[in-house]
Amino acid sequence: MREPNFIIIGGMNTGTTSLHKYLSYHDDIFMSNPKELDFFNQSKNYNKGVDFYKSYFNTTRKVAGECSPNYTKGNSDEVAERIFRTLPNVKLIYIVRNPVDRFLSQCRFHNLDPDYLCNDYFGDKEFPFDVMISGMYGLHYERFIKYFNKEQILVINHNSLLNERIDTMNLVFNFLKVEKKNYDFSKINFKEHNLKTKxxxxxxxxxxxxxxxxxxxxxxxxxxxxxxxxxxxxxxxxPQKKQFDEKLKPKVYNHFKNDIEKFELLTNMNFKDWKI
Structure with a gap:
Protein backbone atom coordinates (compact mmCIF):
# COMPACT_ATOMS: atom_id res chain seq x y z
CA MET A 1 0.00 0.00 0.00
CA ARG A 2 1.08 3.56 -0.69
CA GLU A 3 -0.16 7.12 -0.78
CA PRO A 4 -1.21 8.72 -4.07
CA ASN A 5 1.05 11.34 -5.62
CA PHE A 6 -1.80 13.34 -7.10
CA ILE A 7 -5.56 13.80 -7.05
CA ILE A 8 -7.86 15.13 -9.76
CA ILE A 9 -10.25 17.18 -7.63
CA GLY A 10 -12.77 18.13 -10.29
CA GLY A 11 -14.79 19.61 -11.59
CA MET A 12 -17.87 17.59 -12.37
CA ASN A 13 -18.69 17.32 -16.09
CA THR A 14 -15.40 18.90 -17.17
CA GLY A 15 -13.56 15.93 -18.68
CA THR A 16 -12.29 14.13 -15.58
CA THR A 17 -13.25 10.72 -16.95
CA SER A 18 -11.21 11.40 -20.08
CA LEU A 19 -8.16 12.57 -18.15
CA HIS A 20 -8.38 9.61 -15.77
CA LYS A 21 -8.41 7.26 -18.77
CA TYR A 22 -5.61 9.09 -20.61
CA LEU A 23 -3.34 8.98 -17.57
CA SER A 24 -3.95 5.26 -17.10
CA TYR A 25 -2.28 4.64 -20.49
CA HIS A 26 1.08 5.87 -19.18
CA ASP A 27 3.51 3.13 -18.17
CA ASP A 28 4.59 5.01 -15.05
CA ILE A 29 1.14 6.08 -13.83
CA PHE A 30 -1.35 4.04 -11.82
CA MET A 31 -4.95 5.26 -11.62
CA SER A 32 -7.33 4.00 -8.97
CA ASN A 33 -10.15 1.61 -9.73
CA PRO A 34 -12.85 2.74 -9.23
CA LYS A 35 -12.14 6.17 -10.61
CA GLU A 36 -14.00 8.09 -7.90
CA LEU A 37 -12.96 7.03 -4.40
CA ASP A 38 -14.87 9.84 -2.66
CA PHE A 39 -12.71 9.28 0.40
CA PHE A 40 -12.29 12.86 1.59
CA ASN A 41 -15.83 14.09 0.96
CA GLN A 42 -17.78 11.21 2.49
CA SER A 43 -17.34 10.72 6.22
CA LYS A 44 -18.40 7.06 5.97
CA ASN A 45 -15.27 6.49 3.85
CA TYR A 46 -12.98 8.95 5.62
CA ASN A 47 -13.70 7.41 9.01
CA LYS A 48 -12.37 4.05 7.77
CA GLY A 49 -8.90 5.55 8.00
CA VAL A 50 -5.95 6.24 5.75
CA ASP A 51 -4.98 2.56 5.41
CA PHE A 52 -8.36 1.91 3.79
CA TYR A 53 -7.61 4.74 1.35
CA LYS A 54 -4.09 3.50 0.63
CA SER A 55 -5.43 0.03 -0.18
CA TYR A 56 -6.62 1.40 -3.53
CA PHE A 57 -3.03 2.17 -4.56
CA ASN A 58 -1.42 -1.26 -4.58
CA THR A 59 1.18 -0.60 -7.27
CA THR A 60 4.89 -0.31 -7.88
CA ARG A 61 4.51 2.32 -10.59
CA LYS A 62 6.30 5.61 -10.13
CA VAL A 63 3.15 7.70 -9.76
CA ALA A 64 -0.35 6.92 -8.47
CA GLY A 65 -3.49 8.99 -8.48
CA GLU A 66 -7.25 9.12 -8.17
CA CYS A 67 -10.05 11.28 -9.54
CA SER A 68 -13.03 12.42 -7.46
CA PRO A 69 -14.95 15.41 -8.91
CA ASN A 70 -17.07 15.51 -5.76
CA TYR A 71 -14.08 17.00 -3.94
CA THR A 72 -15.04 20.39 -5.41
CA LYS A 73 -18.67 20.60 -4.38
CA GLY A 74 -20.48 22.04 -1.38
CA ASN A 75 -18.12 20.78 1.34
CA SER A 76 -14.87 21.50 -0.51
CA ASP A 77 -13.58 23.50 2.47
CA GLU A 78 -13.72 20.39 4.65
CA VAL A 79 -12.33 18.26 1.82
CA ALA A 80 -9.34 20.56 1.31
CA GLU A 81 -8.49 20.42 5.02
CA ARG A 82 -8.85 16.63 5.14
CA ILE A 83 -6.61 16.14 2.11
CA PHE A 84 -3.98 18.48 3.55
CA ARG A 85 -3.98 16.72 6.93
CA THR A 86 -3.53 13.36 5.20
CA LEU A 87 -1.41 14.26 2.16
CA PRO A 88 0.23 17.68 2.62
CA ASN A 89 2.60 17.20 -0.32
CA VAL A 90 0.11 15.79 -2.80
CA LYS A 91 -0.31 17.42 -6.21
CA LEU A 92 -3.79 18.48 -7.31
CA ILE A 93 -5.23 18.73 -10.82
CA TYR A 94 -8.31 20.88 -11.34
CA ILE A 95 -10.13 20.78 -14.69
CA VAL A 96 -12.44 23.72 -15.33
CA ARG A 97 -14.97 24.43 -18.05
CA ASN A 98 -17.18 27.31 -19.10
CA PRO A 99 -19.56 27.19 -16.11
CA VAL A 100 -22.65 27.77 -18.26
CA ASP A 101 -21.69 24.87 -20.54
CA ARG A 102 -20.85 22.76 -17.50
CA PHE A 103 -24.29 23.49 -16.06
CA LEU A 104 -25.95 22.33 -19.30
CA SER A 105 -23.79 19.21 -19.36
CA GLN A 106 -24.81 18.29 -15.82
CA CYS A 107 -28.47 18.82 -16.71
CA ARG A 108 -28.01 16.42 -19.59
CA PHE A 109 -26.14 13.92 -17.45
CA HIS A 110 -29.00 13.82 -14.93
CA ASN A 111 -31.71 13.92 -17.60
CA LEU A 112 -32.91 17.29 -16.37
CA ASP A 113 -34.62 19.89 -18.55
CA PRO A 114 -32.32 22.94 -18.30
CA ASP A 115 -35.08 25.46 -18.98
CA TYR A 116 -37.35 24.23 -16.19
CA LEU A 117 -34.39 23.60 -13.92
CA CYS A 118 -32.98 27.07 -14.50
CA ASN A 119 -36.30 28.75 -13.84
CA ASP A 120 -36.79 26.70 -10.68
CA TYR A 121 -33.27 27.37 -9.46
CA PHE A 122 -33.67 31.11 -9.71
CA GLY A 123 -37.24 30.94 -8.49
CA ASP A 124 -38.80 30.01 -5.18
CA LYS A 125 -38.68 26.23 -5.41
CA GLU A 126 -36.35 24.19 -3.25
CA PHE A 127 -33.74 22.17 -5.12
CA PRO A 128 -32.78 18.56 -4.32
CA PHE A 129 -29.12 19.31 -5.08
CA ASP A 130 -27.09 22.28 -6.21
CA VAL A 131 -26.39 22.07 -9.94
CA MET A 132 -24.40 25.30 -9.83
CA ILE A 133 -21.88 24.61 -7.04
CA SER A 134 -19.47 22.56 -9.18
CA GLY A 135 -19.03 25.55 -11.49
CA MET A 136 -17.96 27.91 -8.71
CA TYR A 137 -14.27 27.45 -9.45
CA GLY A 138 -13.08 30.57 -7.64
CA LEU A 139 -14.84 29.47 -4.47
CA HIS A 140 -13.26 26.01 -4.48
CA TYR A 141 -9.81 27.16 -5.59
CA GLU A 142 -9.71 29.74 -2.80
CA ARG A 143 -10.59 27.05 -0.28
CA PHE A 144 -7.78 24.79 -1.47
CA ILE A 145 -5.07 27.46 -1.51
CA LYS A 146 -5.75 28.06 2.18
CA TYR A 147 -3.84 24.80 2.67
CA PHE A 148 -1.86 24.13 -0.50
CA ASN A 149 0.68 26.20 -2.38
CA LYS A 150 -0.48 27.29 -5.80
CA GLU A 151 2.47 25.37 -7.26
CA GLN A 152 0.80 22.18 -6.05
CA ILE A 153 -2.34 22.83 -8.11
CA LEU A 154 -2.45 22.48 -11.89
CA VAL A 155 -5.50 24.15 -13.48
CA ILE A 156 -6.52 22.77 -16.88
CA ASN A 157 -9.02 24.37 -19.19
CA HIS A 158 -11.48 21.83 -20.58
CA ASN A 159 -11.10 23.37 -24.05
CA SER A 160 -7.37 22.64 -23.97
CA LEU A 161 -7.98 19.00 -23.08
CA LEU A 162 -10.52 18.82 -25.90
CA ASN A 163 -8.69 20.69 -28.66
CA GLU A 164 -5.01 20.59 -27.67
CA ARG A 165 -4.87 17.12 -26.23
CA ILE A 166 -1.21 16.24 -26.75
CA ASP A 167 0.11 19.57 -25.48
CA THR A 168 -2.21 19.36 -22.46
CA MET A 169 -1.13 15.82 -21.62
CA ASN A 170 2.53 16.86 -21.87
CA LEU A 171 1.74 19.69 -19.44
CA VAL A 172 0.28 17.13 -17.02
CA PHE A 173 3.26 14.79 -17.44
CA ASN A 174 5.67 17.63 -16.65
CA PHE A 175 3.60 18.50 -13.58
CA LEU A 176 3.72 14.88 -12.40
CA LYS A 177 7.38 14.51 -13.38
CA VAL A 178 6.94 11.49 -15.65
CA GLU A 179 8.52 10.99 -19.05
CA LYS A 180 6.33 11.53 -22.09
CA LYS A 181 8.50 9.04 -24.03
CA ASN A 182 6.73 6.26 -22.09
CA TYR A 183 3.35 7.25 -23.50
CA ASP A 184 1.55 6.07 -26.63
CA PHE A 185 -0.39 9.14 -27.78
CA SER A 186 -2.19 7.10 -30.42
CA LYS A 187 -4.35 5.61 -27.65
CA ILE A 188 -6.02 8.93 -26.94
CA ASN A 189 -9.52 8.99 -28.36
CA PHE A 190 -11.73 11.71 -26.93
CA LYS A 191 -14.88 10.36 -28.54
CA GLU A 192 -14.57 7.26 -26.40
CA HIS A 193 -15.24 9.38 -23.33
CA ASN A 194 -17.37 12.13 -24.81
CA LEU A 195 -20.76 12.58 -23.14
CA LYS A 196 -22.42 12.45 -26.56
CA THR A 197 -21.43 8.79 -26.89
CA LYS A 198 -22.02 7.78 -23.28
CA PRO A 239 -28.82 10.98 -23.65
CA GLN A 240 -31.34 13.19 -25.39
CA LYS A 241 -30.10 16.71 -25.96
CA LYS A 242 -32.67 19.19 -24.74
CA GLN A 243 -32.79 22.66 -26.24
CA PHE A 244 -31.84 25.45 -23.89
CA ASP A 245 -33.51 28.83 -24.12
CA GLU A 246 -30.64 31.13 -25.11
CA LYS A 247 -32.36 34.00 -23.30
CA LEU A 248 -31.64 32.22 -20.01
CA LYS A 249 -27.88 32.09 -20.58
CA PRO A 250 -27.21 35.62 -19.27
CA LYS A 251 -29.12 34.73 -16.10
CA VAL A 252 -26.96 31.64 -15.58
CA TYR A 253 -23.79 33.55 -16.49
CA ASN A 254 -24.59 36.32 -14.02
CA HIS A 255 -24.74 33.68 -11.30
CA PHE A 256 -21.08 32.85 -12.04
CA LYS A 257 -19.77 36.28 -13.11
CA ASN A 258 -18.18 37.36 -9.82
CA ASP A 259 -16.76 33.90 -9.21
CA ILE A 260 -15.13 33.86 -12.67
CA GLU A 261 -13.47 37.18 -11.93
CA LYS A 262 -12.24 35.85 -8.58
CA PHE A 263 -10.89 32.71 -10.25
CA GLU A 264 -9.02 34.75 -12.87
CA LEU A 265 -7.49 36.91 -10.16
CA LEU A 266 -6.41 33.98 -8.00
CA THR A 267 -4.95 31.92 -10.86
CA ASN A 268 -3.66 34.77 -13.04
CA MET A 269 -5.42 33.05 -15.95
CA ASN A 270 -7.76 34.50 -18.56
CA PHE A 271 -11.15 32.95 -19.27
CA LYS A 272 -12.51 35.63 -21.58
CA ASP A 273 -14.22 33.01 -23.79
CA TRP A 274 -16.55 32.24 -20.85
CA LYS A 275 -17.89 35.76 -20.67
CA ILE A 276 -21.08 37.07 -22.22
Missing amino acids: ELPSKFVVYLNKLTVYNFLKKHLNNDNFLKSAYHALMYSK
Whole structure:
Protein backbone atom coordinates (compact mmCIF):
# COMPACT_ATOMS: atom_id res chain seq x y z
CA MET A 1 0.00 0.00 0.00
CA ARG A 2 1.08 3.56 -0.69
CA GLU A 3 -0.16 7.12 -0.78
CA PRO A 4 -1.21 8.72 -4.07
CA ASN A 5 1.05 11.34 -5.62
CA PHE A 6 -1.80 13.34 -7.10
CA ILE A 7 -5.56 13.80 -7.05
CA ILE A 8 -7.86 15.13 -9.76
CA ILE A 9 -10.25 17.18 -7.63
CA GLY A 10 -12.77 18.13 -10.29
CA GLY A 11 -14.79 19.61 -11.59
CA MET A 12 -17.87 17.59 -12.37
CA ASN A 13 -18.69 17.32 -16.09
CA THR A 14 -15.40 18.90 -17.17
CA GLY A 15 -13.56 15.93 -18.68
CA THR A 16 -12.29 14.13 -15.58
CA THR A 17 -13.25 10.72 -16.95
CA SER A 18 -11.21 11.40 -20.08
CA LEU A 19 -8.16 12.57 -18.15
CA HIS A 20 -8.38 9.61 -15.77
CA LYS A 21 -8.41 7.26 -18.77
CA TYR A 22 -5.61 9.09 -20.61
CA LEU A 23 -3.34 8.98 -17.57
CA SER A 24 -3.95 5.26 -17.10
CA TYR A 25 -2.28 4.64 -20.49
CA HIS A 26 1.08 5.87 -19.18
CA ASP A 27 3.51 3.13 -18.17
CA ASP A 28 4.59 5.01 -15.05
CA ILE A 29 1.14 6.08 -13.83
CA PHE A 30 -1.35 4.04 -11.82
CA MET A 31 -4.95 5.26 -11.62
CA SER A 32 -7.33 4.00 -8.97
CA ASN A 33 -10.15 1.61 -9.73
CA PRO A 34 -12.85 2.74 -9.23
CA LYS A 35 -12.14 6.17 -10.61
CA GLU A 36 -14.00 8.09 -7.90
CA LEU A 37 -12.96 7.03 -4.40
CA ASP A 38 -14.87 9.84 -2.66
CA PHE A 39 -12.71 9.28 0.40
CA PHE A 40 -12.29 12.86 1.59
CA ASN A 41 -15.83 14.09 0.96
CA GLN A 42 -17.78 11.21 2.49
CA SER A 43 -17.34 10.72 6.22
CA LYS A 44 -18.40 7.06 5.97
CA ASN A 45 -15.27 6.49 3.85
CA TYR A 46 -12.98 8.95 5.62
CA ASN A 47 -13.70 7.41 9.01
CA LYS A 48 -12.37 4.05 7.77
CA GLY A 49 -8.90 5.55 8.00
CA VAL A 50 -5.95 6.24 5.75
CA ASP A 51 -4.98 2.56 5.41
CA PHE A 52 -8.36 1.91 3.79
CA TYR A 53 -7.61 4.74 1.35
CA LYS A 54 -4.09 3.50 0.63
CA SER A 55 -5.43 0.03 -0.18
CA TYR A 56 -6.62 1.40 -3.53
CA PHE A 57 -3.03 2.17 -4.56
CA ASN A 58 -1.42 -1.26 -4.58
CA THR A 59 1.18 -0.60 -7.27
CA THR A 60 4.89 -0.31 -7.88
CA ARG A 61 4.51 2.32 -10.59
CA LYS A 62 6.30 5.61 -10.13
CA VAL A 63 3.15 7.70 -9.76
CA ALA A 64 -0.35 6.92 -8.47
CA GLY A 65 -3.49 8.99 -8.48
CA GLU A 66 -7.25 9.12 -8.17
CA CYS A 67 -10.05 11.28 -9.54
CA SER A 68 -13.03 12.42 -7.46
CA PRO A 69 -14.95 15.41 -8.91
CA ASN A 70 -17.07 15.51 -5.76
CA TYR A 71 -14.08 17.00 -3.94
CA THR A 72 -15.04 20.39 -5.41
CA LYS A 73 -18.67 20.60 -4.38
CA GLY A 74 -20.48 22.04 -1.38
CA ASN A 75 -18.12 20.78 1.34
CA SER A 76 -14.87 21.50 -0.51
CA ASP A 77 -13.58 23.50 2.47
CA GLU A 78 -13.72 20.39 4.65
CA VAL A 79 -12.33 18.26 1.82
CA ALA A 80 -9.34 20.56 1.31
CA GLU A 81 -8.49 20.42 5.02
CA ARG A 82 -8.85 16.63 5.14
CA ILE A 83 -6.61 16.14 2.11
CA PHE A 84 -3.98 18.48 3.55
CA ARG A 85 -3.98 16.72 6.93
CA THR A 86 -3.53 13.36 5.20
CA LEU A 87 -1.41 14.26 2.16
CA PRO A 88 0.23 17.68 2.62
CA ASN A 89 2.60 17.20 -0.32
CA VAL A 90 0.11 15.79 -2.80
CA LYS A 91 -0.31 17.42 -6.21
CA LEU A 92 -3.79 18.48 -7.31
CA ILE A 93 -5.23 18.73 -10.82
CA TYR A 94 -8.31 20.88 -11.34
CA ILE A 95 -10.13 20.78 -14.69
CA VAL A 96 -12.44 23.72 -15.33
CA ARG A 97 -14.97 24.43 -18.05
CA ASN A 98 -17.18 27.31 -19.10
CA PRO A 99 -19.56 27.19 -16.11
CA VAL A 100 -22.65 27.77 -18.26
CA ASP A 101 -21.69 24.87 -20.54
CA ARG A 102 -20.85 22.76 -17.50
CA PHE A 103 -24.29 23.49 -16.06
CA LEU A 104 -25.95 22.33 -19.30
CA SER A 105 -23.79 19.21 -19.36
CA GLN A 106 -24.81 18.29 -15.82
CA CYS A 107 -28.47 18.82 -16.71
CA ARG A 108 -28.01 16.42 -19.59
CA PHE A 109 -26.14 13.92 -17.45
CA HIS A 110 -29.00 13.82 -14.93
CA ASN A 111 -31.71 13.92 -17.60
CA LEU A 112 -32.91 17.29 -16.37
CA ASP A 113 -34.62 19.89 -18.55
CA PRO A 114 -32.32 22.94 -18.30
CA ASP A 115 -35.08 25.46 -18.98
CA TYR A 116 -37.35 24.23 -16.19
CA LEU A 117 -34.39 23.60 -13.92
CA CYS A 118 -32.98 27.07 -14.50
CA ASN A 119 -36.30 28.75 -13.84
CA ASP A 120 -36.79 26.70 -10.68
CA TYR A 121 -33.27 27.37 -9.46
CA PHE A 122 -33.67 31.11 -9.71
CA GLY A 123 -37.24 30.94 -8.49
CA ASP A 124 -38.80 30.01 -5.18
CA LYS A 125 -38.68 26.23 -5.41
CA GLU A 126 -36.35 24.19 -3.25
CA PHE A 127 -33.74 22.17 -5.12
CA PRO A 128 -32.78 18.56 -4.32
CA PHE A 129 -29.12 19.31 -5.08
CA ASP A 130 -27.09 22.28 -6.21
CA VAL A 131 -26.39 22.07 -9.94
CA MET A 132 -24.40 25.30 -9.83
CA ILE A 133 -21.88 24.61 -7.04
CA SER A 134 -19.47 22.56 -9.18
CA GLY A 135 -19.03 25.55 -11.49
CA MET A 136 -17.96 27.91 -8.71
CA TYR A 137 -14.27 27.45 -9.45
CA GLY A 138 -13.08 30.57 -7.64
CA LEU A 139 -14.84 29.47 -4.47
CA HIS A 140 -13.26 26.01 -4.48
CA TYR A 141 -9.81 27.16 -5.59
CA GLU A 142 -9.71 29.74 -2.80
CA ARG A 143 -10.59 27.05 -0.28
CA PHE A 144 -7.78 24.79 -1.47
CA ILE A 145 -5.07 27.46 -1.51
CA LYS A 146 -5.75 28.06 2.18
CA TYR A 147 -3.84 24.80 2.67
CA PHE A 148 -1.86 24.13 -0.50
CA ASN A 149 0.68 26.20 -2.38
CA LYS A 150 -0.48 27.29 -5.80
CA GLU A 151 2.47 25.37 -7.26
CA GLN A 152 0.80 22.18 -6.05
CA ILE A 153 -2.34 22.83 -8.11
CA LEU A 154 -2.45 22.48 -11.89
CA VAL A 155 -5.50 24.15 -13.48
CA ILE A 156 -6.52 22.77 -16.88
CA ASN A 157 -9.02 24.37 -19.19
CA HIS A 158 -11.48 21.83 -20.58
CA ASN A 159 -11.10 23.37 -24.05
CA SER A 160 -7.37 22.64 -23.97
CA LEU A 161 -7.98 19.00 -23.08
CA LEU A 162 -10.52 18.82 -25.90
CA ASN A 163 -8.69 20.69 -28.66
CA GLU A 164 -5.01 20.59 -27.67
CA ARG A 165 -4.87 17.12 -26.23
CA ILE A 166 -1.21 16.24 -26.75
CA ASP A 167 0.11 19.57 -25.48
CA THR A 168 -2.21 19.36 -22.46
CA MET A 169 -1.13 15.82 -21.62
CA ASN A 170 2.53 16.86 -21.87
CA LEU A 171 1.74 19.69 -19.44
CA VAL A 172 0.28 17.13 -17.02
CA PHE A 173 3.26 14.79 -17.44
CA ASN A 174 5.67 17.63 -16.65
CA PHE A 175 3.60 18.50 -13.58
CA LEU A 176 3.72 14.88 -12.40
CA LYS A 177 7.38 14.51 -13.38
CA VAL A 178 6.94 11.49 -15.65
CA GLU A 179 8.52 10.99 -19.05
CA LYS A 180 6.33 11.53 -22.09
CA LYS A 181 8.50 9.04 -24.03
CA ASN A 182 6.73 6.26 -22.09
CA TYR A 183 3.35 7.25 -23.50
CA ASP A 184 1.55 6.07 -26.63
CA PHE A 185 -0.39 9.14 -27.78
CA SER A 186 -2.19 7.10 -30.42
CA LYS A 187 -4.35 5.61 -27.65
CA ILE A 188 -6.02 8.93 -26.94
CA ASN A 189 -9.52 8.99 -28.36
CA PHE A 190 -11.73 11.71 -26.93
CA LYS A 191 -14.88 10.36 -28.54
CA GLU A 192 -14.57 7.26 -26.40
CA HIS A 193 -15.24 9.38 -23.33
CA ASN A 194 -17.37 12.13 -24.81
CA LEU A 195 -20.76 12.58 -23.14
CA LYS A 196 -22.42 12.45 -26.56
CA THR A 197 -21.43 8.79 -26.89
CA LYS A 198 -22.02 7.78 -23.28
CA GLU A 199 -25.03 5.89 -22.08
CA LEU A 200 -26.51 7.73 -19.14
CA PRO A 201 -28.80 6.60 -16.36
CA SER A 202 -32.47 6.97 -17.23
CA LYS A 203 -34.84 8.85 -14.92
CA PHE A 204 -35.94 5.43 -13.71
CA VAL A 205 -32.40 4.74 -12.49
CA VAL A 206 -32.18 8.12 -10.78
CA TYR A 207 -35.32 7.19 -8.86
CA LEU A 208 -34.19 3.63 -8.09
CA ASN A 209 -30.88 4.90 -6.76
CA LYS A 210 -32.84 6.09 -3.75
CA LEU A 211 -34.20 2.62 -3.03
CA THR A 212 -32.43 -0.05 -1.01
CA VAL A 213 -33.81 -2.77 -3.28
CA TYR A 214 -31.96 -1.24 -6.25
CA ASN A 215 -28.54 -2.28 -4.96
CA PHE A 216 -29.82 -5.77 -4.19
CA LEU A 217 -31.22 -6.23 -7.70
CA LYS A 218 -28.16 -4.77 -9.34
CA LYS A 219 -25.84 -7.09 -7.42
CA HIS A 220 -27.73 -10.24 -8.39
CA LEU A 221 -28.63 -9.30 -11.94
CA ASN A 222 -24.99 -8.55 -12.71
CA ASN A 223 -24.21 -12.20 -12.02
CA ASP A 224 -26.18 -13.36 -15.04
CA ASN A 225 -25.26 -12.23 -18.56
CA PHE A 226 -28.80 -12.42 -19.95
CA LEU A 227 -30.37 -10.65 -17.01
CA LYS A 228 -27.54 -8.14 -17.05
CA SER A 229 -28.29 -7.28 -20.69
CA ALA A 230 -32.01 -6.91 -19.96
CA TYR A 231 -31.25 -4.78 -16.92
CA HIS A 232 -28.94 -2.53 -18.95
CA ALA A 233 -31.49 -2.08 -21.74
CA LEU A 234 -34.19 -1.15 -19.24
CA MET A 235 -32.15 1.13 -17.06
CA TYR A 236 -30.02 3.04 -19.53
CA SER A 237 -30.66 5.18 -22.56
CA LYS A 238 -28.75 7.40 -24.92
CA PRO A 239 -28.82 10.98 -23.65
CA GLN A 240 -31.34 13.19 -25.39
CA LYS A 241 -30.10 16.71 -25.96
CA LYS A 242 -32.67 19.19 -24.74
CA GLN A 243 -32.79 22.66 -26.24
CA PHE A 244 -31.84 25.45 -23.89
CA ASP A 245 -33.51 28.83 -24.12
CA GLU A 246 -30.64 31.13 -25.11
CA LYS A 247 -32.36 34.00 -23.30
CA LEU A 248 -31.64 32.22 -20.01
CA LYS A 249 -27.88 32.09 -20.58
CA PRO A 250 -27.21 35.62 -19.27
CA LYS A 251 -29.12 34.73 -16.10
CA VAL A 252 -26.96 31.64 -15.58
CA TYR A 253 -23.79 33.55 -16.49
CA ASN A 254 -24.59 36.32 -14.02
CA HIS A 255 -24.74 33.68 -11.30
CA PHE A 256 -21.08 32.85 -12.04
CA LYS A 257 -19.77 36.28 -13.11
CA ASN A 258 -18.18 37.36 -9.82
CA ASP A 259 -16.76 33.90 -9.21
CA ILE A 260 -15.13 33.86 -12.67
CA GLU A 261 -13.47 37.18 -11.93
CA LYS A 262 -12.24 35.85 -8.58
CA PHE A 263 -10.89 32.71 -10.25
CA GLU A 264 -9.02 34.75 -12.87
CA LEU A 265 -7.49 36.91 -10.16
CA LEU A 266 -6.41 33.98 -8.00
CA THR A 267 -4.95 31.92 -10.86
CA ASN A 268 -3.66 34.77 -13.04
CA MET A 269 -5.42 33.05 -15.95
CA ASN A 270 -7.76 34.50 -18.56
CA PHE A 271 -11.15 32.95 -19.27
CA LYS A 272 -12.51 35.63 -21.58
CA ASP A 273 -14.22 33.01 -23.79
CA TRP A 274 -16.55 32.24 -20.85
CA LYS A 275 -17.89 35.76 -20.67
CA ILE A 276 -21.08 37.07 -22.22
